[in-house]
C-alpha cells in the first residue's frame with residue numbers, strides 16, 4: 001500500500017524506467033513552459049476556453065500521461081488526470097488548482113498546485129483510493145466575470161442560469177460548456193480535496209517560512225456606499241456653509257480602517273469632479289473579510305451605524321456576500337503533521353483570497369497548503385517562488401496523501 005519515497009529528489013529531472021531516454025522537466029521548468037502559453041504575447045494571459053487555454057490543457061495532459069495518469073476533459077473544460085485504485089469500490093481523493101490566469105499574471109498562481117500534484121502522483125502507485133488531479137478551467141473569472149467557473153461546474157454551483165452570461169465579444173458562456181451534469185461529482189464518491197497554492201500574501205515571507213496550512217478561507221462582504229451633499233463653488237461657498245460629500249467619505253474611509261477586521265475602500269469616485277467644485281456626490285466600495293462570519297457581520301453592522309457629518313446623506317448597497325469556508329479539521333491536522341516533518345513551525349493561516357478549495361468545500365472536506373511567494377506579490381509578473389519551497393510542498397503533499405491512505 002505504501003510506496004517507498006526513495007529515488008530521485010522532487011526537483012530532480014523525472015527519469016522513469018518506462019520512459020527510458022525521455023527526461024521530463026521539473027515543476028519550475030514546467031511553470032516556465034506554461035508561462036509561454038499565452039493569448040497575449042509578452043504577458044501571461046489565459047482565459048476560459050481561449051486558444052492558449054486549450055494549448056495549456058494539451059501540455060498539462062501530456063505531463064499527466066507521463067506521470068502515469070489517465071486523462072480526460074469534462075464538458076466545462078476542466079482537465080482531469082486519474083490514478084485509479086485497484087479496489088473497484090474505492091472512493092476518490094482530489095488534488096487540484098486552476099490553469100487559467102488573470103491578465104499579465106505571474107507564473108505560479110494556480111499552476112503550481114496542478115504541477116505539484118502531478119509530480120507527486122507520478123511517484124505514487126497502488127493507493128487505497130483513486131487519486132484525481134483537476135486543472136480547473138477558470139478560477140479567475142476574467143472572461144465572464146464569474147467566480148469559480150471550473151470548480152463550480154464540478155460542485156453544481158454553476159447552473160444553467162449562469163450560462164446566459166456573455167463575454168466582451170458577445171459569446172454566451174453556454175456556447176462553451178457542454179452537459180453540466182456530466183461535470184458534477186457526487187459527494188458520496190469523494191474523500192476530500194487538497195490544494196497547494198502560493199500564499200499571495202506576505203505572511204510566510206515575513207516569518208521566513210516555506211509553507212503554512214490553511215484552516216479557513218475568509219468570508220467576504222462587498223458594498224457600495226453613496227455620500228450625497230451639495231456641489232458648490234470652491235471660491236464663493238464659506239467653509240462653514242458647505243456640504244462636502246468627499247470630506248464625509250474621507251472620514252468614513254478612516255473609520256473603515258479602524259473597524260477591526262480586514263476592510264478596504266478600494267474605489268472612490270467623485271461625480272463631476274473639478275478643481276474648483278466642492279464635491280457633492282461621492283461613491284466608494286468597501287470590501288470586508290473575516291474567517292468568522294459573525295465577526296464579519298458585526299464589522300458590517302458597526303460601519304452601517306456610522307453617522308456621516310451633518311448635511312450629508314449616506315446610502316448603503318450590499319453588492320455581494322460570501323460565507324467563510326472552514327477547512328476540514330482532520331485534513332488540516334494531517335497536512336500539519338506532514339508539514340512538521342519538513343518545517344519545525346507550521347502556521348495555520350486564513351486565506352483572505354478565494355480559491356477553488358472554497359468551492360469544493362460544498363461537496364467534500366478540503367484543506368490547502370500555502371507556499372511562500374516573494375514579498376507576497378501575486379497577480380503580477382513579479383510572482384516568484386523558491387525551488388526549495390516547492391520541493392518541500394511536494395514532499396509534504398506526498399506525505400499527506402500517504403497518511404490519508406493509512407487513515
Ligand SMILES: [Zn+2]
Pocket residue numbers: 098109110139197
Ligand atoms: Zn489562484
